[in-house]
Amino acid sequence: xxxxxxxxxxxxxxxxxxxxxxxxxxxxxxxxxxxxxxxxxxxxxxxxxxxxxxxxxxxxxxxxxxxxxxxxxxxxxxxxxxxxxxxxxxxxxxxxxxxxxxxxxxxxxxxxxxxxxxxxxxxxxxxxxxxxxxxxxxxxxxxxxxxxxxxxxxxxxxxxxxxxxxxxxxxxxxxxxxxxxxxxxxxxxxxxxxxxxxxxxxxxxxxxxxxxxxxxxxxxxxxxxxxxxxxxxxxxxxxxxxxxxxxxxxxxxxxxxxxxxxxxxxxxx
Amino acid sequence: xxxxxxxxxxxxxxxxxxxxxxxxxxxxxxxxxxxxxxxxxxxxxxxxxxxxxxxxxxxxxxxxxxxxxxxxxxxxxxxxxxxxxxxxxxxxxxxxxxxxxxxxxxxxxxxxxxxxxxxxxxxxxxxxxxxxxxxxxxxxxxxxxxxxxxxxxxxxxxxxxxxxxxxxxxxxxxxxxxxxxxxxxxxxxxxxxxxxxxxxxxxxxxxxxxxxxxxxxxxxxxxxxxxxxxxxxxxxxxxxxxxxxxxxxxxxxxxxxxxxxxxxxxxxx
Numbered sequence: 172x173x174x175x176x177x178x179x180x181x182x183x184x185x186x187x188x189x190x191x192x193x194x195x196x197x198x199x200x201x202x203x204x205x206x207x208x209x210x211x212x213x214x215x216x217x218x219x220x221x222x223x224x225x226x227x228x229x230x231x232x233x234x235x236x237x238x239x240x241x242x243x244x245x246x247x248x249x250x251x252x253x254x255x256x257x258x259x260x261x262x263x264x265x266x267x268x269x270x271x272x273x274x275x276x277x278x279x280x281x282x283x284x285x286x287x288x289x290x291x292x293x294x295x296x297x298x299x300x301x302x303x304x305x306x307x308x309x310x311x312x313x314x315x316x317x318x319x320x321x322x323x324x325x326x327x328x329x330x331x332x333x334x335x336x337x338x339x340x341x342x343x344x345x346x347x348x349x350x351x352x353x354x355x356x357x358x359x360x361x362x363x364x365x366x367x368x369x370x371x372x373x374x375x376x377x378x379x380x381x382x383x384x385x386x387x388x389x390x391x392x393x394x395x396x397x398x399x400x401x402x403x404x405x406x407x408x409x410x411x412x413x414x415x416x417x418x419x420x421x422x423x424x425x426x427x428x429x430x431x432x433x434x435x436x437x438x439x440x
Numbered sequence: 441x442x443x444x445x446x447x448x449x450x451x452x453x454x455x456x457x458x459x460x461x462x463x464x465x466x467x468x469x470x471x472x473x474x475x476x477x478x479x480x481x482x483x484x485x486x487x488x489x490x491x492x493x494x495x496x497x498x499x500x501x502x503x504x505x506x507x508x509x510x511x512x513x514x515x516x517x518x519x520x521x522x523x524x525x526x527x528x529x530x531x532x533x534x535x536x537x538x539x540x541x542x543x544x545x546x547x548x549x550x551x552x553x554x555x556x557x558x559x560x561x562x563x564x565x566x567x568x569x570x571x572x573x574x575x576x577x578x579x580x581x582x583x584x585x586x587x588x589x590x591x592x593x594x595x596x597x598x599x600x601x602x603x604x605x606x607x608x609x610x611x612x613x614x615x616x617x618x619x620x621x622x623x624x625x626x627x628x629x630x631x632x633x634x635x636x637x638x639x640x641x642x643x644x645x646x647x648x649x650x651x652x653x654x655x656x657x658x659x660x661x662x663x664x665x666x667x668x669x670x671x672x673x674x675x676x677x678x679x680x681x682x683x684x685x686x687x688x689x690x691x692x693x694x695x696x697x698x699x700x701x702x703x704x705x706x707x708x709x
Contacts, residue, residue, distance in 0.1 A: 182687070273542075276689075277689075277692050277695075280686055280687075280688050280689060280692050281686075281688075281692070281696065282684070282686060314687065314689070315686040315687045315688065315689075316686055316687045317686050353708060353709070354703075355703045355704075355708065414708070415550075415551070415702060415703075415706075415707065415708035416707050416708070417549055417550075417551060417584040417585055417586050418451070418549075418583065418584045418585045419549050419550075419584065420545075420546075420549060420583070420584075423546050423549050423550070423695070426546075426692070426695055426696070426699075427550065427695070427699040430695070430696040430699040430700060431699060431700075431703055433684060434623075434624045434684075434700055434703075435624075437684075438684065438685050439622060439624065439683070439684035439685070440622070
């Protein structure tokens with residue numbers, strides 16, 4: 172029996188699986204993972220690999236059986252317990268020049284819980300490959316030592332996104348024009364959200380333990396159009412924000428905003 | 441005479457030029473800019489374009505003469521004065537998978553003053569195309585409404601970088617292992633830098649007006665090796681920092697660190 176820890180250039184090998192993980196559980200990797208284990212890593216019975224499934228923490232598993240086309244793994248011991256994660260969504264208009272792959276990869280590393288593509292009026296991209304988004308999110312979760320994979324959602328139109336919006340989730344709208352709070356200030360001291368004279372989310376103290384649910388919304392190449400900006404500013408759950416004195420590209424804005432939120436309210440604290 | 445403001449999908453057209461800018465100054469765009477003005481924008485005499493040179497602020501200029509292969513511009517009035525910029529360097533090991541183009545573009549948008557490629561032991565990339573780096577930095581400065589272009593420097597080896605390091609510039613070393621301050625805390629309350637019992641940079645108050653000169657250092661794909669990490673930690677001007685609970689790719693780390701610094705000490709405040 173071999174007793175290698177399987178590693179690749181980025182560090183130890185971690186696989187995201189769909190099966191429940193507990194001591195003694197047998198896990199059968201999917202086709203692609205099997206190919207990787209058998210033909211890239213040349214895994215042998217006894218080799219160790221880490222597993223996570225988004226619910227049961229991280230486990231060390233051993234390769235138990237291998238054949239030409241399949242292999243199985245057995246969960247041995249838990250390395251890390253599952254822990255709560257910040258409840259931050261990224262709503263983004265897919266952009267043409269920067270592949271969505273890139274945004275998905277970075278947003279996963281930066282701990283977004285939900286990735287929601289949105290088609291706005293100026294969005295040039297007309298379809299999103301959701302399978303590819305998910306594959307990228309899984310790969311980034313595996314490599315970043317994250318214990319979950321962000322929920323990659325079906326694209327929505329601008330209108331549908333807003334009609335179905337959960338009222339208690341603050342939407343930070345990254346606006347390039349008009350009056351808005353600097354994003355770090357808005358995250359640190361968020362203004363109350365008011366609807367029909369009633370406070371739906373109160374101004375929250377700077378050092379609360381569990382932050383309010385939040386989302387970041389970034390536009391496409393040419394930004395949001397005037398109607399969209401007006402519509403957003405009129406909504407009770409929207410807080411318009413700015414991201415510094417320079418104009419950031421759509422993908423830079425998304426990554427910068429995720430970073431700021433994580434460093435102030437999220438799990439970087 | 442035409443009186444159009446030349447624009448492109450990203451907004452108004454801004455050109456970075458080498459000539460001094462003052463009222464009435466004649467500016468001859470370079471070959472590539474001339475091609476862009478004449479054959480992409482189809483500029484006519486009278487058309488307006490914005491110019492900046494990193495020293496004289498931003499100016500409106502008019503196209504004065506055009507021929508098949510050349511055109512000239514005349515400075516009309518100043519739109520923005522030149523202003524001081526945060527003194528933040530990015531030292532980065534070029535990485536293979538993500539083109540340096542991307543890091544250069546994002547770091548320019550995020551306001552880095554100097555871009556310094558560094559060859560570390562685990563750096564796979566063996567050469568850097570400095571002309572291309574500069575072209576990317578200029579394009580990103582033009583599009584982000586920045587008034588300067590970052591100084592793109594010749595690559596240095598790890599050892600050369602540190603031997604020639606200016607002692608009063610704090611180097612935030614993004615370390616994945618070992619004891620280190622969370623980066624936002626280190627930026628907000630930087631520990632004093634001490635050499636031979638003498639304080640070279642004192643602990644600076646959180647709300648100072650002009651921040652100390654600083655630099656961020658990020659490693660290659662596989663991170664810094666053990667010798668490099670020890671060497672860095674032994675240097676008086678180095679402050680090791682961490683960037684949250686997940687392992688970030690080298691390029692994500694660079695962008696996240698620039699964002700954090702700008703939001704706490706830089707011009708996002």
